[in-house]
Amino acid sequence: MSSTMTNSVSSLAQALGEIPPEAVVFGQSEVMQALRSRLDKVASANVPVLIHGESGTGKDIIARLVHSRSPWRSGPFVKVNCPAIPGTLLESELFGYERGAFTGAYGSKPGRVEMAHRGTLFLDEISELDMSLQSKLLQLLQDGQFCRIGAQADKKVEVRVVCATNRKLEDEIENGNFRQDLYYRINVVNLFMPPLRERRGDIEGLVSYFLEYYNRKYNCKARPLSPELKEILQRYHWPGNIRELENLVKRYVILGSEDVISNDLQPRENDLIASDINFDGPISLKKLTRQATRALERKIILKVLHNHHWNRKQAAKTLNISYRALLYKIRDAGLPPNRARRPPEPAKSQVAAD
Numbered sequence: 001m002s003s004t005m006t007n008s009v010s011s012l013a014q015a016l017g018e019i020p021p022e023a024v025v026f027g028q029s030e031v032m033q034a035l036r037s038r039l040d041k042v043a044s045a046n047v048p049v050l051i052h053g054e055s056g057t058g059k060d061i062i063a064r065l066v067h068s069r070s071p072w073r074s075g076p077f078v079k080v081n082c083p084a085i086p087g088t089l090l091e092s093e094l095f096g097y098e099r100g101a102f103t104g105a106y107g108s109k110p111g112r113v114e115m116a117h118r119g120t121l122f123l124d125e126i127s128e129l130d131m132s133l134q135s136k137l138l139q140l141l142q143d144g145q146f147c148r149i150g151a152q153a154d155k156k157v158e159v160r161v162v163c164a165t166n167r168k169l170e171d172e173i174e175n176g177n178f179r180q181d182l183y184y185r186i187n188v189v190n191l192f193m194p195p196l197r198e199r200r201g202d203i204e205g206l207v208s209y210f211l212e213y214y215n216r217k218y219n220c221k222a223r224p225l226s227p228e229l230k231e232i233l234q235r236y237h238w239p240g241n242i243r244e245l246e247n248l249v250k251r252y253v254i255l256g257s258e259d260v261i262s263n264d265l266q267p268r269e270n271d272l273i274a275s276d277i278n279f280d281g282p283i284s285l286k287k288l289t290r291q292a293t294r295a296l297e298r299k300i301i302l303k304v305l306h307n308h309h310w311n312r313k314q315a316a317k318t319l320n321i322s323y324r325a326l327l328y329k330i331r332d333a334g335l336p337p338n339r340a341r342r343p344p345e346p347a348k349s350q351v352a353a354d
């Protein structure tokens, strides 16, 4: 058995060991509460589940939660990261082989499908499966049968199949890369993981959780984030979702300085506006440009205030504007008048396109 396979087959305790408390996983936002009740309903029914959403939104965690509530929760949880295994090897990893099936097959080997018997088979990035493997998977889902490479007869196995994808499978079908009949089979229940920018209300809770977690893990004493940094995190568009947020907090705990994070986020924050524009509707260039300019101005002011520990006189000097003008701009941008006060909740980041 290869080491990757050993790692991917975990007992329930191991599978669950990495999952944060459910209050953290689902947070407070409405979208996540809806997801939670959907998960509650479907997990105990032994049907295939398709989890989709951008990278870093928590698809892995949800797959493990589905397993933990499935009728075969005491069985194995076997994960297959489809893109990580070269195409030619994937078939033997998934379905196993018999001795002499190909050059180098000196013995027989069970595949991960077999190892997931009476447990959960989690196929991550399912769109990466090529057409011939898609057919074999379809057979598995239809009648619970599969064939090891080089075997004479089919084998039977009982598994719950959970798939994840960050691509739109409908597009893959349209482009001829994914079988429609397989799509219907894996998509009996669909769970959508919202991107972090659509559940901003949960950012603060996640930050606190990761801060406590990594302080404990690395035996550090990093302090809670300043209101200014929290404000920046609220406005950032999080292309890497929770994974990015987690890494950021981890870096902060280890390096102990907020500057690292704010410097890190500033250049990337400039994508904020473009990524939030709805290009499907009419677009007002004038309005968007005005919004972008204001957002940039706000960021520059915040950064300069931060650098001067919120000494507004010095900040005004650095910005080459009058003290009065700075006060006006601070108020206009909805920033707190001084550092001690928490900044108000920022306006929703979604930029109207009309």
Ligand SMILES: Nc1ncnc2c1ncn2[C@@H]1O[C@H](COP(=O)(O)OP(=O)(O)O)[C@@H](O)[C@H]1O
Pocket: 020, 024, 025, 026, 053, 054, 055, 056, 057, 058, 059, 060, 061, 062, 206, 242, 243, 246
């Ligand atoms: N809801 C959540 N609460 C806490 N941590 C989370 C949550 N969702 C994801 N994470 C963390 O973010 C990282 C990425 O999550 P993962 O499930 O691997 O995302 P995906 O599979 O969608 O790319 C992991 O380290 C995971 O522990």
Ligand SMILES: [Mg+2]
Pocket: 056, 059, 060, 124
């Ligand atoms: Mg994943």
